[in-house]
Amino acid sequence: MEILFTFIPKEDQQQRLEAEFPQVDFHFLYKDKTRLASADIIVTYGEDLTAEDIAAAEKVQWIMVASAGIEKLPHQAIAEREITVSNVKGIHKIPMAESVLAHLLSLKRSLPAIYENQRSRDWNRKIRSSELHGSTAIILGPGAIGSEIGRLLQAFGVRTIGCNRSGKQALHMDEMVSFEHILEKLPQADYVLSILPSTHETKQLLTSTHFKAMKNTAIFMNFGRGDLVSDAVLLEALQSEEIAYAVLDVFELEPLPTEHPYWTMDNVVVSPHVSSHSGKYVERALDIFIPNLKKWLADQTIPANLVNMEKGY
Amino acid sequence: MEILFTFIPKEDQQQRLEAEFPQVDFHFLYKDKTRLASADIIVTYGEDLTAEDIAAAEKVQWIMVASAGIEKLPHQAIAEREITVSNVKGIHKIPMAESVLAHLLSLKRSLPAIYENQRSRDWNRKIRSSELHGSTAIILGPGAIGSEIGRLLQAFGVRTIGCNRSGKQALHMDEMVSFEHILEKLPQADYVLSILPSTHETKQLLTSTHFKAMKNTAIFMNFGRGDLVSDAVLLEALQSEEIAYAVLDVFELEPLPTEHPYWTMDNVVVSPHVSSHSGKYVERALDIFIPNLKKWLADQTIPANLVNMEKGY
Known part of the structure; x- marks a missing residue:
């Protein structure tokens, strides 16, 4: 199981993930797409994935967006592959x-x-x-x-x-x-x-x-x-x-x-699109991601905060 | 009955007072102390009365302070004469x-x-x-x-x-x-x-x-x-x-x-001492003053929001 973060959580947050999921291979890579092909799950702010990236990420089954807006995701490419998409609605x-x-x-x-x-x-x-x-x-x-x-x-x-x-x-x-x-x-x-x-x-x-x-x-x-x-x-x-x-x-x-x-x-x-900024942001995103990931690993339960790619929210 | 305001309420607020109390002779005078001697009641922001003014205001029985702080009033001169003092505590x-x-x-x-x-x-x-x-x-x-x-x-x-x-x-x-x-x-x-x-x-x-x-x-x-x-x-x-x-x-x-x-x-x-400023300030002060004045005129009932000049609040 390989999980690619396209942003870099703080050191202690990375450790929290690795401690909770010793069986998972985490990669924290900003602006580095070398791990797309092997990723089972991608965690992203939702602004950095193109249709080509989705094609390259041939194994991916779940994209967790650590943001509320998903309008910059390549909807069609994701919908065609029936990739599960979840967000962190509520933490903002x-x-x-x-x-x-x-x-x-x-x-x-x-x-x-x-x-x-x-x-x-x-x-x-x-x-x-x-x-x-x-x-x-x-x-x-x-x-x-x-x-x-x-x-x-x-x-x-x-x-x-x-x-x-x-x-x-x-x-x-x-x-x-x-x-x-x-x-x-x-x-x-x-x-x-x-x-x-x-x-x-x-x-x-x-x-x-x-x-x-x-x-x-x-x-x-x-x-x-x-x-x-x-x-x-x-x-x-x-x-x-x-x-x-x-x-x-x-x-x-x-x-x-x-x-x-x-x-x-x-x-x-x-205001330069900063109204949701908070020192507690990534911590809260992980509070949503970790229980979802536990269930996903246990029985492939669909995560909470599921996004409907057709409705757009 | 003469009431001296040492500040100038808006036109409609003056009219409100005159309509409610046709028997009262209101004077609205800013930085003009010519009416002190005949005033029965003084309405002030509390920053403009000296011990000499209190001596000059020989008839005054009630000072209504349209503010919360009373530390600039001449405490001793007021206490000696047993003048009633009330404020507008609460409207701030x-x-x-x-x-x-x-x-x-x-x-x-x-x-x-x-x-x-x-x-x-x-x-x-x-x-x-x-x-x-x-x-x-x-x-x-x-x-x-x-x-x-x-x-x-x-x-x-x-x-x-x-x-x-x-x-x-x-x-x-x-x-x-x-x-x-x-x-x-x-x-x-x-x-x-x-x-x-x-x-x-x-x-x-x-x-x-x-x-x-x-x-x-x-x-x-x-x-x-x-x-x-x-x-x-x-x-x-x-x-x-x-x-x-x-x-x-x-x-x-x-x-x-x-x-x-x-x-x-x-x-x-x-912040230049403006935190209590509001377009609704004088209106709210009158909402406290008017019922107090009605009772005072009816039976000399001591007003609400009485200030204890010794305690200082």
Whole structure:
């Protein structure tokens, strides 16, 4: 049994794996594909495998993606071979929810202005801060991460409106609306947050009509995938002040090109796709991988966090 | 009946008062003391009255302080005349708790670095973010504001240790410790937050021994009063890296002098005493003042939020 990691866990994490599975031959190789042919299982962040790699990995039966997004995997090549794919859905919820709340609270409590005034030694108390308390948020994609965001927002006294395909109830949402009816709810929202994955249904889901329906004071936050809205639509909404602010962790094109207008806009925060980062990330991924691997080795039980390559999540 | 406001509420707030109390003669005068002699009640932010003003205000029976801190009032002059003093304790809890969480989350989720990298168009994903989740906070002063901070920290999965004079249980604290025994708990804390008022007991409460007992990774946040710790002690702790960070909303001397080292230190955030600011502030102060005034006019009932001028809070 050979398992190829296409990234390098810390020394103690490698030891943890080797101690738990003495019968397994682990290879930890970053940007080195020499072990593809003999790998039975591949553990990857999901951004480094091509259709050719899948062809080369002729023995592989399970790809474990240590990430939530699988849109960069070669879907067809994997589906044809009926390779099992699992992800680490759920481990992002704590750091991502904390990032969303950090950005939102920072704007409401004037932290960018406070930091800037400190740089110029300016004791400026004429700062107009406001509160999360008593406001309303629409959460596009109230799944594991979205519900955790909802739970925290509710603790701050924010009304939460979840928005998904069906409009069916989700955790920690005061109200629900379907994608189809979101236009009716947008005028109520102080914040519109997305953590939607990239699927054929979510691509360009938000159009200029949606931004026109939002409050002029609304904060739009995209922490899902950059193809939810085109740059053209979002730039227009920001430049014509249809909304007040955008906090973006994901972009149509990543890395965001140096000449992109977002970098210098006063009403945009550019976060370089780091909202799920955490010192605890790989540790938590292993907490999911290890029990799955034990069962797989025992009786080829299909792992938890199975991904449906056709649905895309 | 004459009531003197030493600050100017918004037009609609003035109208609200005049409509509720047609029998009262309101004066809204900023930095203008010509009406002191005839005022029965004074409403002030608590920073603009001297012992001479109290002598001049010969009719005054009640001073309503639209703030939490009363340390700048002329205590002796007020106590001698047995003037009733009330404050607006409680109305700061939402904005202040949101400010504390904003600053804490901002540091944990690397917002200062994200903002700085944006200014140089730097798509830098090598950002070391960490989480509130699973950490421990000591809260000095678990009263109305401190408990609200505790409630929110607990929602983020933070263990809360309240610290007050008696060590008696306070709301939303997993554990309590008295001032006397705080040294024993400091080594456990990832954050040490103070919202203590300024009293003879809290002045210089924290000494270099306390900072030496804290983790090197600890974040110290002072949102109470600047005399809790001397600049000399705190500077030494920061410069010798006994703690990792200080977020200060209050200072020994305010405004913080332009030449003060805090302004340029990498491990200090200078917030110019704005953590309680909110667009809802005066409205909430009136929500406390109006029912109190109704009762006072009806039967001279002592207002809620009474302040004990001897204890200092």
